[in-house]
Amino acid sequence: MKHLLSTLDLSRADAIRILDIAEEMAAVGTREVKKLPALRGRTVVNLFFEDSTRTRISFEAAAKRLSADVINFSAKGSSVSKGESLKDTAQTLQAIGADAVVIRHGASGAPARLAATDWIDAPVVNAGDGTHEHPTQALLDAFTLRNHWARVNGTSTLGTDLAGMKVAIVGDILHSRVARSNLWLLRTLGAEVTMVAPPTLLPHGSNVWPCTISYDLDATLAGGIDAVMMLRVQGERMHASFFPNTREYSRLWGFDDARLAALDAQGQSETIIMHPGPMNRGLEISSAAADSPRSTVLEQVSNGVAVRMAVLYLLLSGDQQRPSGL
Amino acid sequence: MSNDANAARNLAPKTARTVLSSEDIDRVLTRIAHEIIEANKGTKDLVLLGIPSRGFPLAQRLAQRIAATEPGLDAAAIVGQLDVTMYRDDLRHSTARTPLPTRLPAGGIDDKVVVLVDDVLYSGRTIRAALDAIADLGRPRIVRLAVLVDRGHRELPIRADHVGKNLPTATTEKVRVHVAEVDGVDNNEVIIEDAA
Amino acid sequence: MSTTNTAYLIRGAKPLGTEATDLLINDGLIVATGAEAATHPAAAGATVIEAAGQIALPGMVDLHTHLREPGREDAETVETGTRAAALGGFTSVHAMANSNPVADTAGVVEQVWSLGRRSGWVDVRPVGAVTVGLAGTQLSEIGAMADSRAAVRVFSDDGICVFDPLIMRRALEYVKAFDGVVAQHAQEPRLTEGAQMNEGEVSAVLGLAGWPAVAEESIIARDVLLAEHVGSRLHICHVSTAGSVEIIRWAKSRGVNVTAEVTPHHLLLTDEMVKSYDPVFKVNPPLRREADVMALRAGLADGTIDIIGTDHAPHPSEAKECEWAAAAMGMTGLETALSVVQHTMIDTGMFSWADFARVTSTAPAAIGRVTDQGRALEAGEPANITLVDADARWIVDPAAMATKGRNSPFKGLELPGKVTTVFFHGHPTVLDGALATPRIVGAE
Numbered sequence: 001m002k003h004l005l006s007t008l009d010l011s012r013a014d015a016i017r018i019l020d021i022a023e024e025m026a027a028v029g030t031r032e033v034k035k036l037p038a039l040r041g042r043t044v045v046n047l048f049f050e051d052s053t054r055t056r057i058s059f060e061a062a063a064k065r066l067s068a069d070v071i072n073f074s075a076k077g078s079s080v081s082k083g084e085s086l087k088d089t090a091q092t093l094q095a096i097g098a099d100a101v102v103i104r105h106g107a108s109g110a111p112a113r114l115a116a117t118d119w120i121d122a123p124v125v126n127a128g129d130g131t132h133e134h135p136t137q138a139l140l141d142a143f144t145l146r147n148h149w150a151r152v153n154g155t156s157t158l159g160t161d162l163a164g165m166k167v168a169i170v171g172d173i174l175h176s177r178v179a180r181s182n183l184w185l186l187r188t189l190g191a192e193v194t195m196v197a198p199p200t201l202l203p204h205g206s207n208v209w210p211c212t213i214s215y216d217l218d219a220t221l222a223g224g225i226d227a228v229m230m231l232r233v234q235g236e237r238m239h240a241s242f243f244p245n246t247r248e249y250s251r252l253w254g255f256d257d258a259r260l261a262a263l264d265a266q267g268q269s270e271t272i273i274m275h276p277g278p279m280n281r282g283l284e285i286s287s288a289a290a291d292s293p294r295s296t297v298l299e300q301v302s303n304g305v306a307v308r309m310a311v312l313y314l315l316l317s318g319d320q321q322r323p324s325g326l
Numbered sequence: 327m328s329n330d331a332n333a334a335r336n337l338a339p340k341t342a343r344t345v346l347s348s349e350d351i352d353r354v355l356t357r358i359a360h361e362i363i364e365a366n367k368g369t370k371d372l373v374l375l376g377i378p379s380r381g382f383p384l385a386q387r388l389a390q391r392i393a394a395t396e397p398g399l400d401a402a403a404i405v406g407q408l409d410v411t412m413y414r415d416d417l418r419h420s421t422a423r424t425p426l427p428t429r430l431p432a433g434g435i436d437d438k439v440v441v442l443v444d445d446v447l448y449s450g451r452t453i454r455a456a457l458d459a460i461a462d463l464g465r466p467r468i469v470r471l472a473v474l475v476d477r478g479h480r481e482l483p484i485r486a487d488h489v490g491k492n493l494p495t496a497t498t499e500k501v502r503v504h505v506a507e508v509d510g511v512d513n514n515e516v517i518i519e520d521a522a
Numbered sequence: 523m524s525t526t527n528t529a530y531l532i533r534g535a536k537p538l539g540t541e542a543t544d545l546l547i548n549d550g551l552i553v554a555t556g557a558e559a560a561t562h563p564a565a566a567g568a569t570v571i572e573a574a575g576q577i578a579l580p581g582m583v584d585l586h587t588h589l590r591e592p593g594r595e596d597a598e599t600v601e602t603g604t605r606a607a608a609l610g611g612f613t614s615v616h617a618m619a620n621s622n623p624v625a626d627t628a629g630v631v632e633q634v635w636s637l638g639r640r641s642g643w644v645d646v647r648p649v650g651a652v653t654v655g656l657a658g659t660q661l662s663e664i665g666a667m668a669d670s671r672a673a674v675r676v677f678s679d680d681g682i683c684v685f686d687p688l689i690m691r692r693a694l695e696y697v698k699a700f701d702g703v704v705a706q707h708a709q710e711p712r713l714t715e716g717a718q719m720n721e722g723e724v725s726a727v728l729g730l731a732g733w734p735a736v737a738e739e740s741i742i743a744r745d746v747l748l749a750e751h752v753g754s755r756l757h758i759c760h761v762s763t764a765g766s767v768e769i770i771r772w773a774k775s776r777g778v779n780v781t782a783e784v785t786p787h788h789l790l791l792t793d794e795m796v797k798s799y800d801p802v803f804k805v806n807p808p809l810r811r812e813a814d815v816m817a818l819r820a821g822l823a824d825g826t827i828d829i830i831g832t833d834h835a836p837h838p839s840e841a842k843e844c845e846w847a848a849a850a851m852g853m854t855g856l857e858t859a860l861s862v863v864q865h866t867m868i869d870t871g872m873f874s875w876a877d878f879a880r881v882t883s884t885a886p887a888a889i890g891r892v893t894d895q896g897r898a899l900e901a902g903e904p905a906n907i908t909l910v911d912a913d914a915r916w917i918v919d920p921a922a923m924a925t926k927g928r929n930s931p932f933k934g935l936e937l938p939g940k941v942t943t944v945f946f947h948g949h950p951t952v953l954d955g956a957l958a959t960p961r962i963v964g965a966e
């Protein structure tokens with residue numbers, strides 16, 4: 001594993017390995033000394049062309065728990081905002097001696113470019129690129145799902161996948177890197193995925209995706225779902241006529257109190273509600289749903305650190321010269 | 327190490343010779359168990375931490391023998407597993423290793439007498455890593471080391487307190503420890519292979 | 523008129539791939555063919571070009587070239603672009619109007635025209651902008667450009683669609699006065715806001731904003747109906763979708779005076795290439811699906827699509843060494859056009875070399891009203907001749923090209939067909955596959 005760019009080309013074995021390692025990393029988070037020396041002396045650069053405080057601090061915590069040095073490079077107010085190219089930034093990081101680059105970029109494929117060019121040799125971790133992928137988010141979601149699935153089935157988590165699990169991903173699929181990364185990874189791990197969205201927020205060409213597509217959230221929930229993943233929807237989308245207004249959106253595709261009550265009424269006591277954050281309370285998810293015992297929002301955040309530790313550990317340990325990629 | 331051992335066993339090298347049989351291992355473990363009790367003047371505060379993969383089943387066997395000497399002592403309560411992967415000094419150079427769980431006994435390790443248990447003592451680097459790992463987990467009163475085989479060639483100032491068998495080897499040779507818990511039923515032996 | 527012309531005897535070449543023959547060139551013209559060539563008085567002392575086994579073609583004419591000068595000389599100049607054209611087998615190129623300043627006045631088109639004359643590698647025919655500054659709101663001085671020394675006949679806002687239907691109608695009508703043609707870049711702007719690649723299964727996975735086929739097809743449908751209504755000539759640039767081919771086929775069946783062009787890259791590459799996120803594959807219109815590629819080939823074979831236009835679009839390296847969304851659109855194409863068309867059309871059995879000559883020379887010359895190009899390889903005709911070693915194979919190396927642009931999507935690909943020799947009005951601009959000398963004409 002040289003880079004982590006997408007979940008589309010992540011093998012089942014590699015995915016399970018990351019989740020298994022994350023399990024051990026999570027245990028570190030419960031200790032008094034929350035630190036491992038594995039990446040001592042290595043430098044991880046968080047290269048954020050887009051603001052994302054939560055993702056950045058999650059990667060930062062992960063790198064620091066592994067004893068790596070962390071440099072945060074934010075594009076705002078830096079040379080990048082003055083027109084410096086991705087290439088020049090990458091070459092600068094190479095010259096500084098970055099051992100790994102965690103990149104968040106508004107352009108789909110920017111991490112793939114860094115990985116494919118000779119601008120920088122370091123392993124590249126995609127921390128979200130445009131509307132393409134956000135693989136560590138999908139891994140932390142899969143980790144959360146696997147914990148839940150093992151609990152429900154009374155099995156152990158290590159080495160297992162999500163076979164038989166039914167997951168609904170709801171909301172702005174078109175613009176969501178989280179949805180794409182989750183779809184590929186959950187399928188690789190054997191889960192069944194239903195995408196629920198207004199037709200305007202499904203990408204043209206998604207009809208061939210390995211999932212069920214639904215326009216009806218209530219029908220999907222009534223069909224029996226083990227986890228509902230709500231996606232952030234931006235209110236501005238209504239100005240581009242993706243939906244008439246936020247009121248209609250949340251009535252048809254939001255996880256509101258009525259749907260929460262319906263889950264209870266249908267006896268779906270084990271169904272969890274997930275959200276990658278940050279949440280728009282009252283738009284795609286009601287406060288009652290976000291704060292209910294079904295909600296895994298905070299568990300996802302804490303799992304994020306463990307999963308990112310596992311990824312950084314795998315990319316930065318082992319022989320870097322070995323030509324293999326994800 | 328398990329992958330290497332499995333692969334090597336499948337290849338069945340011609341020059342492999344057994345240096346400890348299953349019975350030898352039983353006898354040696356019994357002796358080490360007694361030595362541990364004697365050094366500790368009893369079983370009070372004893373914790374056995376096995377280093378995966380084969381140190382852990384050896385620690386379990388030692389714990390069973392120690393518990394047998396004292397009615398009411400539960401073997402499971404004094405044994406744990408200590409993974410040292412993240413503390414190794416060769417993480418950059420070998421292929422990426424998958425860490426295994428670290429599990430401490432319920433009583434923890436603070437102020438305990440911790441006996442580290444491993445199958446083979448060689449360069450000493452694994453034990454160095456284990457000492458660092460222990461320091462992050464608590465503060466034992468004493469840390470001792472028990473190994474099934476000491477094959478020499480130390481690269482660090484580390485020695486074992488309890489040794490099953492001192493085994494003079496050449497660096498070109500490989501020492502393989504097979505224990506049933508890891509390597510399958512009735513597969514208990516220590517063999518030396520000529521790596522050539 | 524000529525100061526450097528001498529006689530050349532091409533021996534054993536196969537005109538349009540037919541029987542081997544000799545061609546004698548003197549003073550800018552083909553003066554004899556066949557058995558008469560060697561016995562003609564001018565043959566004495568003629569330089570002999572041994573061309574046994576090679577294909578002789580009328581010099582290629584590109585209706586769609588971006589020479590970038592004036593304004594973007596860092597990307598290409600008339601000199602470098604026409605060197606590339608000559609090496610690619612061309613004897614004439616049409617320089618698109620989206621320079622800086624835009625070629626929307628007689629002054630700019632005459633500047634480009636005279637730069638072409640001075641370079642002397644091919645005939646440079648400037649394309650005039652349809653609207654002032656390509657802004658789509660006000661017709662440019664079409665008449666002045668037509669009447670200038672550049673004698674512009676092709677008008678295009680290429681790169682931008684003439685979207686306003688009323689402006690398009692007026693342009694179609696107005697150019698009739700000058701026997702001109704409007705070459706439309708068919709792209710519905712609202713449907714392609716922020717578009718990065720073909721909209722379909724690949725864009726859905728890559729998370730790149732889609733450029734739907736309907737954005738091209740709807741404009742073509744509108745424009746063929748407009749052309750029919752006003753009885754004008756219409757040319758469609760770089761047709762890229764199966765649906766566009768259908769609409770043009772239908773329009774032609776109704777007798778609409780429409781012609782259409784396809785680029786070599788749209789005949790070979792698909793949107794699968796974008797999976798690398800390498801901006802060398804970023805182009806407008808975008809690379810489409812396999813089914814589109816096949817429909818374009820079929821449309822070219824059955825005459826629905828009239829010509830090959832390279833849409834040669836060189837860019838400086840920094841415009842491509844970046845993330846996909848920030849990269850410029852466009853690919854170089856002059857030096858690979860012949861090989862790609864041979865590979866996709868001739869080596870697949872869909873095309874003869876006569877068909878090749880039709881779509882790369884005769885038809886584009888006719889559309890552009892270039893009277894001394896695209897002619898038969900017969901005595902008395904201007905000696906614009908390209909010789910091709912069709913059996914040669916070569917590996918595309920952008921660094922070795924004459925164009926300044928290094929943005930060839932065919933980099934590393936092995937392709938058939940090598941241009942060995944080009945005669946431009948009887949003067950050899952390319953010999954042994956390398957640039958010879960330009961054809962210098964006296965100041966006028």
